[in-house]
Amino acid sequence: MTKIHEKYLEAKIHQLRTPSPARVTPRDAYAGEAGGFELEHLAYAEQLKFKRQVVLDSLAKFKPRGYKHYEVRDTIPAPHPYGYRNKAQFQLRQVDGHVVAGLYRANSHDVIDMETCAIQMPATMRVMRQLVAWIEELQLPIYDEATNSGIIKTIAIRESASTNEIQVTFITNSKKITAKTAPH
Numbered sequence: 001m002t003k004i005h006e007k008y009l010e011a012k013i014h015q016l017r018t019p020s021p022a023r024v025t026p027r028d029a030y031a032g033e034a035g036g037f038e039l040e041h042l043a044y045a046e047q048l049k050f051k052r053q054v055v056l057d058s059l060a061k062f063k064p065r066g067y068k069h070y071e072v073r074d075t076i077p078a079p080h081p082y083g084y085r086n087k088a089q090f091q092l093r094q095v096d097g098h099v100v101a102g103l104y105r106a107n108s109h110d111v112i113d114m115e116t117c118a119i120q121m122p123a124t125m126r127v128m129r130q131l132v133a134w135i136e137e138l139q140l141p142i143y144d145e146a147t148n149s150g151i152i153k154t155i156a157i158r159e160s161a162s163t164n165e166i167q168v169t170f171i172t173n174s175k176k177i178t179a180k181t182a183p184h
Contacts, residue, residue, distance in 0.1 A: 022046040027082065027118035034103040034112045048075040085119045089156045089171075090128050092135070092142050099136040101128055101155060109145060121159045127166055131155055143173045151177055 003010040026032070026040035039047045052075045059067040078084040090101040093111040102114035117125055135142070135152060143150040154171035170177070 028116070030112050030114065033105055034114070035106045036103055044077070044081040048077055051075045082118045083121055086121055086124070086161065087156070087158045088117070088120055088124055088128070089154050090114070091154055092132070092152055094142040094144065099132050099142055101132045121161065123166060124157045124159045127157055127168065128155060131168065140177065148173070
């Protein structure tokens, strides 16, 4: 046990004696570290069942009027279990003089640098990596939580499969971004 809460416990696996038949090897190496990958060890068909059960458990917990008569259908699967997610928010940090971008380590604000992500649409990751390279090249000030200084905190990217367009949003700590010359 790592933490005891009023209504639940947190624990960490020390040794996995008998893996579930539904256990799979995640495609992303940081699946066990970064938040947002909690189901990556679960086969996709089982993830869909799990998500349906979350809805059922929530209904039983909150008991909205008539919930016992609700029809909770099976979770609709994505056409492809990888490369489908069209939106991501990447936190930025300065680490050893370099800009890193990725997701927070579970239960922390440490950023895990993500070169790839199997569930994201591929162009999202390419755009994010190029933006990080430009931000580093231009030496734009990255937000620092400890000092509440710097400017760029997060890059949010949305990708449209139907139009092949990409929307980029910079979440900043200031209304101004330092004027720099764009790379060629």
